[in-house]
Amino acid sequence: MSTTLPRPSRPSNGPPTVALPALPVGKTRKSTGGLSVPVTRSTPSTPKTGLRTPSSTFLPPATPAPTAALPQPRSVSGFNAAGKTIRKTVSINSFPQPPRGEGRVTSLPPSPLSTGVSSRKSRTPTTPTYQLSSTTPSFLNGTGDGKSIARLGGARNSDGLISVSSPPQSRSSSAQDSYSTSATQYEDLVDAAQLKLDSSTKDKRMSKVDGKGNVIVSVRVRPDAGGNEHRTDGEWMVDGRKSLIAYNGKEGGDYFYDNVFTTHDDNSRVYDHIAKRLVRRVMEGYHGTVFAYGMTGTGKTFSMQGTASSPGVIPLAITDIFSYIRETPSREFLLRVSYLEIYNERIHDLLSMPTGTQLGVNQAQEEIKLREDSKRGVYASPLKEEIVQSPTQLLRVIARGDQARRTASTQFNARSSRSHAVVQIVVESRERVPGNPAGDSKRQGLPPGGVRVSTLSLIDLAGSEKAAESKERRQEGSHINKSLLTLGTVIAKLSETKDKDGKPADKDGKHLPYRDSKLTRLLQGALSGNSLVSILCTIQIGSAGSVAGANTHTGETINTLKFASRAKNNIVSHAKRAEEALGAGGDGGARVLLERYRMEILELRKELDSQAKGNTKKDDEVEKERDAKVELAREKEAHHRHEEQMLEMQLARTALKERIDHLNRLILSSKSTGVNASGSYSSLGMNPRYSQSSMRSSLATSNGGRPILERTASMTSTSSTIGRKSSGHRSSGGAETVLIADDDDSLGEFGDGTASLASQNRALQADLADKNRYIQTLEKRLLQARRASSSRTSVGLASGKGILVGEDHSVSALIKEKDAEITELRARLDDKDKMLTALRSAARSRDNADRVESRMDLRASQLVDSSHHHGSGTASATGSPTKSSLARQVSHIRKRTKSVDEMNKMLDEMIQDRVQTGQIIRGNRGSVRVATDNREKLSSSSEPPIQLQLLSKQRTSIIGPDQQNSVALEV
Numbered sequence: 023m024s025t026t027l028p029r030p031s032r033p034s035n036g037p038p039t040v041a042l043p044a045l046p047v048g049k050t051r052k053s054t055g056g057l058s059v060p061v062t063r064s065t066p067s068t069p070k071t072g073l074r075t076p077s078s079t080f081l082p083p084a085t086p087a088p089t090a091a092l093p094q095p096r097s098v099s100g101f102n103a104a105g106k107t108i109r110k111t112v113s114i115n116s117f118p119q120p121p122r123g124e125g126r127v128t129s130l131p132p133s134p135l136s137t138g139v140s141s142r143k144s145r146t147p148t149t150p151t152y153q154l155s156s157t158t159p160s161f162l163n164g165t166g167d168g169k170s171i172a173r174l175g176g177a178r179n180s181d182g183l184i185s186v187s188s189p190p191q192s193r194s195s196s197a198q199d200s201y202s203t204s205a206t207q208y209e210d211l212v213d214a215a216q217l218k219l220d221s222s223t224k225d226k227r228m229s230k231v232d233g234k235g236n237v238i239v240s241v242r243v244r245p246d247a248g249g250n251e252h253r254t255d256g257e258w259m260v261d262g263r264k265s266l267i268a269y270n271g272k273e274g275g276d277y278f279y280d281n282v283f284t285t286h287d288d289n290s291r292v293y294d295h296i297a298k299r300l301v302r303r304v305m306e307g308y309h310g311t312v313f314a315y316g317m318t319g320t321g322k323t324f325s326m327q328g329t330a331s332s333p334g335v336i337p338l339a340i341t342d343i344f345s346y347i348r349e350t351p352s353r354e355f356l357l358r359v360s361y362l363e364i365y366n367e368r369i370h371d372l373l374s375m376p377t378g379t380q381l382g383v384n385q386a387q388e389e390i391k392l393r394e395d396s397k398r399g400v401y402a403s404p405l406k407e408e409i410v411q412s413p414t415q416l417l418r419v420i421a422r423g424d425q426a427r428r429t430a431s432t433q434f435n436a437r438s439s440r441s442h443a444v445v446q447i448v449v450e451s452r453e454r455v456p457g458n459p460a461g462d463s464k465r466q467g468l469p470p471g472g473v474r475v476s477t478l479s480l481i482d483l484a485g486s487e488k489a490a491e492s493k494e495r496r497q498e499g500s501h502i503n504k505s506l507l508t509l510g511t512v513i514a515k516l517s518e519t520k521d522k523d524g525k526p527a528d529k530d531g532k533h534l535p536y537r538d539s540k541l542t543r544l545l546q547g548a549l550s551g552n553s554l555v556s557i558l559c560t561i562q563i564g565s566a567g568s569v570a571g572a573n574t575h576t577g578e579t580i581n582t583l584k585f586a587s588r589a590k591n592n593i594v595s596h597a598k599r600a601e602e603a604l605g606a607g608g609d610g611g612a613r614v615l616l617e618r619y620r621m622e623i624l625e626l627r628k629e630l631d632s633q634a635k636g637n638t639k640k641d642d643e644v645e646k647e648r649d650a651k652v653e654l655a656r657e658k659e660a661h662h663r664h665e666e667q668m669l670e671m672q673l674a675r676t677a678l679k680e681r682i683d684h685l686n687r688l689i690l691s692s693k694s695t696g697v698n699a700s701g702s703y704s705s706l707g708m709n710p711r712y713s714q715s716s717m718r719s720s721l722a723t724s725n726g727g728r729p730i731l732e733r734t735a736s737m738t739s740t741s742s743t744i745g746r747k748s749s750g751h752r753s754s755g756g757a758e759t760v761l762i763a764d765d766d767d768s769l770g771e772f773g774d775g776t777a778s779l780a781s782q783n784r785a786l787q788a789d790l791a792d793k794n795r796y797i798q799t800l801e802k803r804l805l806q807a808r809r810a811s812s813s814r815t816s817v818g819l820a821s822g823k824g825i826l827v828g829e830d831h832s833v834s835a836l837i838k839e840k841d842a843e844i845t846e847l848r849a850r851l852d853d854k855d856k857m858l859t860a861l862r863s864a865a866r867s868r869d870n871a872d873r874v875e876s877r878m879d880l881r882a883s884q885l886v887d888s889s890h891h892h893g894s895g896t897a898s899a900t901g902s903p904t905k906s907s908l909a910r911q912v913s914h915i916r917k918r919t920k921s922v923d924e925m926n927k928m929l930d931e932m933i934q935d936r937v938q939t940g941q942i943i944r945g946n947r948g949s950v951r952v953a954t955d956n957r958e959k960l961s962s963s964s965e966p967p968i969q970l971q972l973l974s975k976q977r978t979s980i981i982g983p984d985q986q987n988s989v990a991l992e993v
């Protein structure tokens with residue numbers, strides 16, 4: 023047997039896809055028991071002259087032209103006269119494609135499967151004389167949803183599912199140009215006039231259906247290998263149009279079938295007439311069985327599988343299955359396929375076996391048993407089922423099974439199938455309408471209605487064989503023959519009789535021997551009426567080159583024809599559309615994958631949704647967490663910035679506070695110095711008043727207010743800048759007393775000169791140290807501020823948020839301000855240093871002057887005392903030249919002191935002038951410094967700074983210019 027898998031190909035104007043027409047019921051010929059007795063042949067035309075043919079021109083040419091008289095040539099694909107599409111060409115290669123609705127495609131690309139179909143179709147007659155058969159209803163228009171109509175006007179139901187009842191046996195008796203098989207004729211028996219039949223009429227009619235229309239029996243004649251088919255012994259006549267095979271010899275007679283295919287009919291035509299509509303019905307929910315029966319080598323496998331150039335029933339059925347799916351968008355389908363063989367009465371799973379298994383090599387495989395289920399009927403288990411999604415995939419699966427099938431060479435077939443092979447395609451389908459509001463919770467989201475499960479069984483039986491050479495062949499043959507015999511027996515005994523249990527029984531009420539063979543057991547459902555059945559019997563009418571061969575063939579052929587007749591007459595099908603299964607149980611349960619998968623999909627979707635929700639929640643949480651982190655970081659950064667700002671402010675405040683404290687301390691010191699009776703001195707330059715007195719007060723110490731200088735009455739004027747050492751002797755002049763009283767506010771005017779200077783020195787040094795500390799503090803804080811600023815700037819840069827320009831400006835402004843302040847302080851310090859130096863120098867000069875003065879006083883007093891001591895007469899008499907000279911000296915000194923006061927006054931005035939002219943600046947702390955503008959001028963000019971001038975003048979005024987050198991020397 024050839025296992026070549028035909029390439030998927032379909033004619034461009036392939037078989038019609040309209041509803042399967044009603045299968046023809048048995049002809050009106052009589053059946054004589056189990057044997058189909060040929061009807062009386064009225065016109066055996068050419069008896070005993072070889073194969074009889076209706077006429078020499080009876081057999082149609084290979085590609086006959088369409089008859090012009092045909093009103094609706096079947097070769098015309100596309101739209102019929104009524105404008106309805108009637109045919110659609112399908113190619114395996116075209117799968118999968120989106121559904122195209124009900125319309126028929128007329129311009130599909132040519133397919134390799136199209137070979138010969140065109141010619142075949144063109145010669146299909148559509149004799150308009152066919153009428154609706156009211157007596158031979160068919161299942162396909164009875165229990166199905168087809169409409170029982172006859173072709174009167176050529177109209178066709180728009181849904182394409184119209185089928186008509188089986189034609190009467192008295193269909194066109196004209197042999198001329200009559201090449202139609204019964205099925206072919208029905209295809210065109212679609213008549214709008216019959217649409218008048220209302221459904222009730224149809225139902226009544228269909229209630230009488232005997233179910234025979236659900237069984238199609240066809241006979242195919244294989245061409246003789248020797249090419250001498252036309253010159254057989256003349257006992258045979260094959261009339262394809264009449265579906266007649268007439269044998270003129272012994273046990274001769276006319277055999278009518280639903281279809282008779284001559285040697286010229288190809289596989290496509292055979293498929294169209296024996297299986298096409300059955301396949302469609304299977305897709306609609308009916309069980310269907312097609313099997314090929316016949317002697318070995320007569321073309322069973324050729325018909326079922328075909329070749330690459332001429333695909334057989336199986337590949338064409340697969341094509342149509344997917345075509346139907348494509349054209350039915352309202353339903354969803356699931357296909358699963360199994361492939362088994364019955365070899366020597368054992369069942370083997372061809373999809374579980376390794377490919378290339380040789381005959382006789384037993385593969386270890388779990389024994390497959392036949393089981394029976396109320397819903398599934400008889401089925402093999404365990405059996406591998408593969409889910410297929412495309413025709414190519416399905417063909418591949420079947421090809422794999424073919425490879426595993428046992429074949430061997432026999433007398434009549436070099437590659438003979440030694441087993442019965444059963445391809446089962448299970449079709450699950452369900453409405454695609456979404457939503458199920460009233461459904462139970464478990465089925466929420468599932469479409470309404472259940473899953474429809476139907477099975478298409480495509481069976482290639484092993485060939486019966488009379489003679490076998492080898493023991494192995496004989497053993498195989500005996501099993502094959504036994505099973506075929508049982509099949510024949512069962513079919514022969516089939517009747518509508520039921521036993522007491524309601525099971526099919528023979529006419530005598532006995533059980534049918536289904537269990538006598540695995541084959542009949544497996545076919546039980548189909549044979550007992552649950553399935554649409556199409557039987558293709560293959561014969562070969564030829565001598566095969568030898569008389570013995572011819573005799574063998576004749577005997578086998580007659581046996582086959584008798585088998586076919588029995589099948590036609592006895593098998594009654596009451597096939598019904600499979601119930602739609604819901605939930606668990608039988609076919610409606612675990613085996614209904616569509617339901618199971620849908621449920622699983624729903625479950626998974628729910629899971630996915632919940633996961634997605636969970637993920638969304640998690641995402642939200644993560645996002646919130648991230649936001650919180652970002653916010654926290656921002657807050658931290660802001661906090662950090664705030665802290666820095668606070669620190670800076672704190673620094674600034676601290677600096678200011680210190681400064682304020684310092685100023686306050688100074689002010690208090692100054693005031694306390696001014697009001698303090700103890701006459702304590704403050705440091706220089708802190709008195710806001712820069713008058714002469716302020717100059718004096720600026721000399722106040724800052725050492726805790728401890729009285730450094732004892733204020734005493736002084737002989738010098740109150741305007742003395744620096745408190746000079748009191749002579750320790752109180753002056754006795756009233757004016758001096760006033761002066762002293764007035765000088766309460768003045769600073770140490772008459773304090774101890776030496777102590778005063780030392781105190782001043784200490785005060786100045788303390789002040790200097792104070793300033794230095796202050797400067798250090800400021801510098802430290804400035805450094806800190808700079809660091810903070812730079813770190814913040816770098817943070818700002820690192821975080822990519824830009825440089826904080828505004829803050830930098832403020833910081834730089836602050837820095838500048840601090841710098842300016844430092845500069846100012848330094849300048850002030852410089853001034854003070856200089857003043858200190860000047861004061862020291864002045865102090866030394868004054869000390870010298872004091873010493874000189876005290877010496878002179880001493881001398882003067884000594885002189886006065888001595889003059890008094892020597893007698894007044896002497897002194898007065900002589901006029902005492904010494905006394906008078908001393909008096910002159912004292913008066914001279916006093917004059918000089920007076921002139922110093924005047925100088926001081928002048929100096930004050932001068933300073934005041936300078937302040938007014940802006941040459942010097944009087945600071946807040948009472949200091950005096952040269953204006954910045956003038957500083958350069960001053961430094962560049964030869965004129966000494968004002969303070970130096972002042973001190974220089976003071977010194978000059980105190981000791982006189984002429985004594986400077988000597989004073990300096992004394993120091």
Ligand SMILES: Nc1ncnc2c1ncn2[C@@H]1O[C@H](COP(=O)(O)OP(=O)(O)OP(=O)(O)O)[C@@H](O)[C@H]1O
Binds near residue numbers: 244438
């Ligand atoms: N109608 C036909 N046209 C052309 N060749 C055919 C036809 N029928 C059969 N053959 C050829 O005859 C040979 C035998 O056919 P096939 O193997 O199909 O017979 P079979 O009935 O399956 O035999 P077996 O029962 O032994 O398996 C094959 O080479 C096949 O190509």
